[in-house]
Amino acid sequence: MELYNDKGFEATTVAEIAARAEVTERTFYRHFVDKREVLFQPNALVDVLAHATAAADSLAPLEVITHALTEAAPVFEERAELVRQRQAVIAANPELQERELAKQASLVSTLDHALRGRGLDSATAALAAEIGIAAFKVAFDRWINDADQHTLARHIRETLDATRHLTAPAEHSATTDDASFQGQENAP
Amino acid sequence: MELYNDKGFEATTVAEIAARAEVTERTFYRHFVDKREVLFQPNALVDVLAHATAAADSLAPLEVITHALTEAAPVFEERAELVRQRQAVIAANPELQERELAKQASLVSTLDHALRGRGLDSATAALAAEIGIAAFKVAFDRWINDADQHTLARHIRETLDATRHLTAPAEHSATTDDASFQGQENAP
DNA sequence: AGAGTGATGACAGTGACTGACATGGGTGCT
DNA sequence: AGCACCCATGTCAGTCACTGTCATCACTCT
Numbered sequence: 001m002e003l004y005n006d007k008g009f010e011a012t013t014v015a016e017i018a019a020r021a022e023v024t025e026r027t028f029y030r031h032f033v034d035k036r037e038v039l040f041q042p043n044a045l046v047d048v049l050a051h052a053t054a055a056a057d058s059l060a061p062l063e064v065i066t067h068a069l070t071e072a073a074p075v076f077e078e079r080a081e082l083v084r085q086r087q088a089v090i091a092a093n094p095e096l097q098e099r100e101l102a103k104q105a106s107l108v109s110t111l112d113h114a115l116r117g118r119g120l121d122s123a124t125a126a127l128a129a130e131i132g133i134a135a136f137k138v139a140f141d142r143w144i145n146d147a148d149q150h151t152l153a154r155h156i157r158e159t160l161d162a163t164r165h166l167t168a169p170a171e172h173s174a175t176t177d178d179a180s181f182q183g184q185e186n187a188p
Numbered sequence: 189m190e191l192y193n194d195k196g197f198e199a200t201t202v203a204e205i206a207a208r209a210e211v212t213e214r215t216f217y218r219h220f221v222d223k224r225e226v227l228f229q230p231n232a233l234v235d236v237l238a239h240a241t242a243a244a245d246s247l248a249p250l251e252v253i254t255h256a257l258t259e260a261a262p263v264f265e266e267r268a269e270l271v272r273q274r275q276a277v278i279a280a281n282p283e284l285q286e287r288e289l290a291k292q293a294s295l296v297s298t299l300d301h302a303l304r305g306r307g308l309d310s311a312t313a314a315l316a317a318e319i320g321i322a323a324f325k326v327a328f329d330r331w332i333n334d335a336d337q338h339t340l341a342r343h344i345r346e347t348l349d350a351t352r353h354l355t356a357p358a359e360h361s362a363t364t365d366d367a368s369f370q371g372q373e374n375a376p
Numbered sequence: 377a378g379a380g381t382g383a384t385g386a387c388a389g390t391g392a393c394t395g396a397c398a399t400g401g402g403t404g405c406t
Numbered sequence: 407a408g409c410a411c412c413c414a415t416g417t418c419a420g421t422c423a424c425t426g427t428c429a430t431c432a433c434t435c436t
Contacts, residue, residue, distance in 0.1 A: 013421090013422065013423085014422080014423065014424085015422085023384075023385090024384070024385055024386075025423090025424090026384080026385070026386080026387095026424095026425090027383080027384055027385075029423090029424065029425080030383080030384080033424095034423075034424075035423070035424090061354060062354060062355055094290070097290065097293070098286040098287065098289065098290045099286065101286065101289035101290060101292075101293055102282070102285065102286045102289060104289075105285075105289055123326075123330070123350065124350065124354065126326050126329070127322075127323065127326050127347060127350055127351060127354060128354055130322035130323070130325060130326055131319055131322050131323075131351065131354070131355070133322075134315075134318035134319050134321075134322040135315065135318070135319075137318060138311075138314050138315050138318055141314070142311070159315060162311065162312065162315055163315060163319065163355055164355050166249060166250060166312065166315060166316055166319070166355075167250055167319070167351055167352050167354075167355040168352065168355060201390090201391065201392085202391080202392065202393085203391085211415075211416090212415070212416055212417080213392090213393090214393095214394090214415080214416070214417080214418095215414080215415055215416075217392090217393065217394080218414080218415080221393095222392075222393075223392070223393090
């Protein structure tokens with residue numbers, strides 16, 4: 001992190017990292033699968049999500065997700081400063097952003113799996129998992145850039161509420177009537 | 189694509205690709221920023237989404253997204269076979285999956301931007317964009333693995349409807365069966 | 377002590393990617 | 407035609423991420 005902060009991620013060579021840690025480059029690669037992985041180390045998040053999802057009593061999918069994400073919040077809140085620093089490094093480098101997206105995708109997969117374990121059909125589980133993590137991304141982003149220092153848990157709650165408002169109120173019951181589907185043909 | 193299909197992505201060297209195209213390796217890198225980018229070339233999708241979002245008349249956010257995604261569907265449907273082939277290559281390689289996630293993230297950003305251009309506040313726009321693309325991912329995945337060969341547009345519509353069912357009715361579980369995909373209306 | 381195990385070092389090699397410069401083939405202008 | 411210009415491509419050398427292989431060394435168990 002010192003090196004990444006100092007010179008930037010790209011300008012930091014693995015040789016330098018290894019030297020700083022007083023090991024050889026080869027040893028570095030025995031601990032981390034690649035140069036990026038250093039920043040994505042202990043993925044406690046996966047465990048927390050899986051556990052919290054399984055533990056939740058019989059609730060509606062979105063409630064389960066609310067619960068799981070809220071359980072996960074402290075993982076970040078307890079290390080707020082480190083998390084912000086880390087996020088700054090990631091924000092400055094496309095390769096790291098790709099890796100982060102991959103990690104988030106694995107969270108989706110974790111949630112999906114956990115939801116199915118609760119008896120949800122695979123279609124609903126996949127969708128709920130995607131939406132849950134999508135909401136989490138937004139909440140996390142707001143938390144990071146929040147001048148008011150509100151809790152991550154609070155942002156999560158607000159974002160999930162916003163999700164309900166966003167999708168629920170269809171004033172005109174016309175989800176199927178408008179121009180949205182014109183130009184489509186070739187029904188099977 | 190021939191080479192990627194034949195030997196796999198990882199085992200295919202840029203030198204080989206260049207040779208097959210009868211150019212030098214250096215020239216390859218003048219056309220593609222890296223080895224992966226070959227598979228993510230003409231991102232017509234971004235344009236379609238941006239255009240369709242801007243063009244939609246004043247509708248609720250989720251309706252706008254429905255419209256935009258439905259407009260985008262033909263981009264895939266017209267090249268169904270190629271798309272499936274490409275997806276198989278991507279599915280076989282983690283590096284390519286990362287890149288695909290990055291592309292999807294840029295779609296989120298496109299949608300977000302377009303929604304804000306319509307006067308939506310940034311919080312709602314970000315959330316709606318994330319959810320929209322999340323739904324698209326699910327729909328796309330279902331389309332790719334759909335034995336029944338239903339339209340992508342149809343999957344999109346079903347998935348977005350499922351999103352409403354998933355988030356809207358909390359306890360008093362909806363009119364019909366569970367919150368699953370069942371009971372959607374018919375094909376276009 | 378001796379054998380087994382696991383972490384590390386040493387080293388060589390491959391392949392992705394980049395910067396710098398040279399070259400040839402159009403295109404437009406006179 | 408002749409010339410200047412530009413753009414795409416080739417050439418070459420170099421950096422660096424990452425890997426396979428083997429040697430070494432500490433540590434443990436019997």
